Amino acid sequence: MVKKILTWGGIAFLIFFIAFRPDSAADVFKSLGAGIMDIAQGFGDFFTSLVA
Template sequence: MVKKVLTWAGVAFLIFFIAFQPNSAADVFKSLGGGIMDIAQGFGDFFTNLFA
């Protein structure tokens, strides 16, 4: 029950954040995307060096 409430609260906050602070929300998602891309690049480099 608590997990369900926290999930819906998170979704509501996300919608609120995007609706009222779109530029800040875009910056946050760009940062998250960049971090994910850095992690993926690191794994790719690791496996390239491992098998080369």
């Protein structure tokens, strides 16, 4: 029950954040995307070095 309430609360907050602060929301998602790309690049470099 608590998990369901927290999930819906998180979704509501996300919608509110995007609706009323679209520039800030875009910056957050860009930062998250950049972090994920850095991690993927690190794994790629590791496996390239491992094979080469």
